[in-house]
Amino acid sequence: MIFQTLLVVITDPIGLIFMFARFGSIGEWSVYRILLIYAIAVTSYGLAESFCRGFDYFPWKMIRSGDFDRLLLRPRSLMAQVAGSYFHLHRLARVASGLVTTIYCLQALKVSLRWLDICMLIMAFMGGFFTYTGVFVITSGIAFFSIKGLDWIYIFTNVSYQVTRCPMDYMPAALKYLFTFFMPMLLISYYPAASICGWTEDSYFKGFLALPGGTFFFLLASFVWRFGVRHYKSTGS
Amino acid sequence: MTEKMINRVFMLRACFSLFHIKTAESFQYRLAGIAGATTSIIYAVIEILVYGIFYKYAENSAGLLAAMDLKQVITYIWLAQFLFLMQPMNVDSEILGKITNGDVGIELCRPLDLYFHWFAKIAAGRLAPLIWRGSAVLLAGFFMPSSYRMALPVSPSGFLLMLVSLFSAFLLCTSYGMLACAIRLNINWGEGPVYMILLIAGVLSGSYLPLVLWPDVMQNFLVLQPFAGYLDIPVRFYLGLLTVENGLWAIGIQLFWIVVFIAAGRSLMNRRLKKVIVQGG
Numbered sequence: 001m002i003f004q005t006l007l008v009v010i011t012d013p014i015g016l017i018f019m020f021a022r023f024g025s026i027g028e029w030s031v032y033r034i035l036l037i038y039a040i041a042v043t044s045y046g047l048a049e050s051f052c053r054g055f056d057y058f059p060w061k062m063i064r065s066g067d068f069d070r071l072l073l074r075p076r077s078l079m080a081q082v083a084g085s086y087f088h089l090h091r092l093a094r095v096a097s098g099l100v101t102t103i104y105c106l107q108a109l110k111v112s113l114r115w116l117d118i119c120m121l122i123m124a125f126m127g128g129f130f131t132y133t134g135v136f137v138i139t140s141g142i143a144f145f146s147i148k149g150l151d152w153i154y155i156f157t158n159v160s161y162q163v164t165r166c167p168m169d170y171m172p173a174a175l176k177y178l179f180t181f182f183m184p185m186l187l188i189s190y191y192p193a194a195s196i197c198g199w200t201e202d203s204y205f206k207g208f209l210a211l212p213g214g215t216f217f218f219l220l221a222s223f224v225w226r227f228g229v230r231h232y233k234s235t236g237s
Numbered sequence: 238m239t240e241k242m243i244n245r246v247f248m249l250r251a252c253f254s255l256f257h258i259k260t261a262e263s264f265q266y267r268l269a270g271i272a273g274a275t276t277s278i279i280y281a282v283i284e285i286l287v288y289g290i291f292y293k294y295a296e297n298s299a300g301l302l303a304a305m306d307l308k309q310v311i312t313y314i315w316l317a318q319f320l321f322l323m324q325p326m327n328v329d330s331e332i333l334g335k336i337t338n339g340d341v342g343i344e345l346c347r348p349l350d351l352y353f354h355w356f357a358k359i360a361a362g363r364l365a366p367l368i369w370r371g372s373a374v375l376l377a378g379f380f381m382p383s384s385y386r387m388a389l390p391v392s393p394s395g396f397l398l399m400l401v402s403l404f405s406a407f408l409l410c411t412s413y414g415m416l417a418c419a420i421r422l423n424i425n426w427g428e429g430p431v432y433m434i435l436l437i438a439g440v441l442s443g444s445y446l447p448l449v450l451w452p453d454v455m456q457n458f459l460v461l462q463p464f465a466g467y468l469d470i471p472v473r474f475y476l477g478l479l480t481v482e483n484g485l486w487a488i489g490i491q492l493f494w495i496v497v498f499i500a501a502g503r504s505l506m507n508r509r510l511k512k513v514i515v516q517g518g
Contacts, residue, residue, distance in 0.1 A: 011437075011440045014446075015446040018450065021452060022297075022450050022452075023292075023296070023297060026291065152275055152276050155275075155279050162280065162284065162287070163283060166290060170290045171286075175286075
């Protein structure tokens with residue numbers, strides 16, 4: 001268990017660190033900057049993965065086997081039942097590693113935190129948690145129709161934090177819009193980081209958009225989910 | 238003696254038809270293949286974008302051009318997305334189900350060697366996505382706009398060698414997957430150890446970052462460790478970093494590790510099966 005945690009902590013950012021070791025910084029973008037954005041994203045992903053693991057498993061474990069029928073009979077919130085159907089403690093490893101990396105990077109960048117910054121950081125994590133939970137929920141909602149073939153969800157989980165490796169100033173506009181307005185990926189990682197460290201001339205309060213953005217995405221997702229539940233046809237035996 | 242031989246032949250045939258059945262079964266999910274291919278393609282495009290930025294704007298990009306230029310990295314990324322599909326990411330769900338609900342008992346009643354029986358199954362489970370999803374990814378790689386396009390192989394001999402080492406890579410991945418499976422037979426360890434050994438293999442295979450771009454001090458170790466054979470060695474043949482004259486040892490390394498993994502997996506599995514606890518009821 002402890003080894004596993006350690007391994008996740010080491011291997012997650014290893015590609016990024018080696019790449020900077022090879023190439024050096026890009027203009028103002030040092031390894032710490034990118035790592036900070038990445039760490040914020042990974043922490044919220046870890047949170048979503050720990051507490052809403054059930055949704056992540058849902059299409060594979062519940063729809064195809066028909067176990068979902070049983071949940072429908074119980075007089076409790078469907079979402080809570082599905083979310084809590086699996087819980088993996090070791091997934092918190094990702095959260096822990098993300099938090100440690102965040103603090104380490106903030107220190108390396110010599111940023112002193114004010115209480116407003118800490119609020120912003122916490123809101124960023126919450127927004128991220130909602131966003132990633134939203135991704136899982138959308139996938140589950142769509143799984144009602146497709147049953148299998150959900151690999152594209154990785155575009156919004158694993159691939160989305162690959163996007164954070166790309167320095168903002170150099171990111172193509174299409175990606176920037178996709179991950180700001182459709183999935184608020186940049187809202188939950190880049191903007192809070194930029195506000196806290198003072199990288200941009202933009203308003204400081206842009207960093208607070210994380211939570212509303214995440215919540216909005218989550219609401220959108222739960223709409224898809226509810227649509228799916230209404231059209232659910234049982235499979236399996 | 239002859240009876241033993243006949244048994245062997247029958248076993249091989251049985252494994253082969255198992256392979257056949259499972260391949261046919263997984264070919265049904267074409268849509269899943271297409272969905273997966275989209276993910277791979279987008280992933281590759283983002284990777285190329287990031288590398289492009291690093292090569293163009295980073296401080297010491299000049300020193301790098303010696304190791305691998307951007308064009309080669311792009312080809313590497315496409316091929317990695319293709320070869321990545323062979324890597325064992327977890328224990329095959331069907332087999333895992335059998336281990337956890339006690340169907341191992343039934344499997345043991347079959348007059349087949351369990352190791353090769355499962356080996357055939359795992360191999361087949363890998364092959365269908367490789368063909369569906371993999372060919373879609375490669376096609377996309379060849380038809381991208383020129384700054385994202387993958388290059389053709391450097392020489393015909395390099396291509397042939399790549400095919401040979403591709404085949405070994407497939408066996409290597411499967412035999413390592415079987416080793417993980419044998420470890421998983423010890424139920425009360427849970428998912429942890431398997432997850433870890435598969436993760437290490439994934440990192441060391443070069444799919445996160447081409448092995449050539451890792452720190453220089455590690456290069457010798459990186460080539461000799463088993464997981465270079467997953468995708469780094471085949472790709473090096475394709476790119477011409479390894480050639481007929483100076484590269485045949487790399488295939489030797491792959492073969493060596495295949496033998497090691499099969500031996501280890503088989504002996505571990507046989508030992509485990511002697512005192513296996515059948516679950517469920």
